[in-house]
Amino acid sequence: MLSVALRSTIALQEVFLWARPPQRCWTSALRGASVSSSSLLDYSGQTKLSFNPLLQKTQSYNAFSLIRNQHFHSSAVRLKKRAQPQPPSRELDLVRYDMKHLWKGPKPALYLGFAGLIPFISPTLLMAVTESYYPQLAYAQVAYAASIVSFLGGARWGFALPESSPAKPDWINLANSVVPSLLAWMAMLMSDSIVPAASMVIIGLGISLHYDLSLLPTYPSWFKALRTVLSIVAFFSLLGTLLMNGFYPNKDFF
Structure with missing residues (x-):
């Protein structure tokens, strides 16, 4: 009975995580990444891994969702050139x-x-x-x-x-x-x-x-x-x- 209850809880968490929209992570603007609100990242950028065997499947899915929701931009940043000021007319000056x-x-x-x-x-x-x-x-x-x-x-x-x-x-x-x-x-x-x-x-x-x-x-x-x-x-x-x-x-x- 306990194992059935745990499996039902994991299934509900998976459905909740899949249905929830991803949020933009502005702290990683250089990479342009979009991660889930329940992403398991610490301050060093590494995935938090729990030693509880019952939550390993949930953490693995969260890591997959993190990779799925990331957006990488390979295009170089192009700065818009400012128009150079034209020299004044010398016709009648x-x-x-x-x-x-x-x-x-x-x-x-x-x-x-x-x-x-x-x-x-x-x-x-x-x-x-x-x-x-x-x-x-x-x-x-x-x-x-x-x-x-x-x-x-x-x-x-x-x-x-x-x-x-x-x-x-x-x-x-x-x-x-x-x-x-x-x-x-x-x-x-x-x-x-x-x-x-x-x-x-x-x-x-x-x-x-x-x-x-x-x-x-x-x-x-x-x-x-x-x-x-x-x-x-x-x-x-x-x-x-x-x-x-x-x-x-x-x-x-x-």
């Missing part, structure tokens, strides 16, 4: 990047570039000092500005021709280099009236500056800084001439 490289350019380019501002500044200063508008000086200033606009387009063309140049002789670079020359030609056709001629030259200077600063690949930093300074001075010189045309009386220089 002249104050931060390019202006500090102005004086690092070749000396001949700097000297010739700033000397080229004399035909822009001289007529405007002379008319401002004498408080008179001279059409001959204004025409000479516009003609010189048109030649400079055409020169800037040719510089773009020549920049794209060498094999070692970062700019390729494609449709974008070569076609854009022709646009300033066409604007200069249109300005000379309208030279009878100083206002549309000077306005066309100012537009040509602005388009050329936009090409040199934003059309990739661009020129070196020192050249972009030099181009910006020269274009700004030329723009205000031509604008001053247009203003004097409306405020000061006309006088012949010759």
Whole structure:
């Protein structure tokens, strides 16, 4: 009778252990194991074995249930790569990047570039000092500005021709280099009236500056800084001439 009662108790324990859901063991997260709440593990990770022969069968089943409920993950842990921050755009950030490289350019380019501002500044200063508008000086200033606009387009063309140049002789670079020359030609056709001629030259200077600063690949930093300074001075010189045309009386220089 005693043996029958013990067998019935063991059978009931087996049914209880089988029906009870497994619980996640968070202390073994590295292995990802899921064990039963009645698992017979001590702190060292070894199975507790009882010397009672009546409970050997129950312990053997618990060990089998432990192995059955374990989940092993062989996949390596992959860390999600963070997106690298993109560098700030250098298209028109002249104050931060390019202006500090102005004086690092070749000396001949700097000297010739700033000397080229004399035909822009001289007529405007002379008319401002004498408080008179001279059409001959204004025409000479516009003609010189048109030649400079055409020169800037040719510089773009020549920049794209060498094999070692970062700019390729494609449709974008070569076609854009022709646009300033066409604007200069249109300005000379309208030279009878100083206002549309000077306005066309100012537009040509602005388009050329936009090409040199934003059309990739661009020129070196020192050249972009030099181009910006020269274009700004030329723009205000031509604008001053247009203003004097409306405020000061006309006088012949010759």
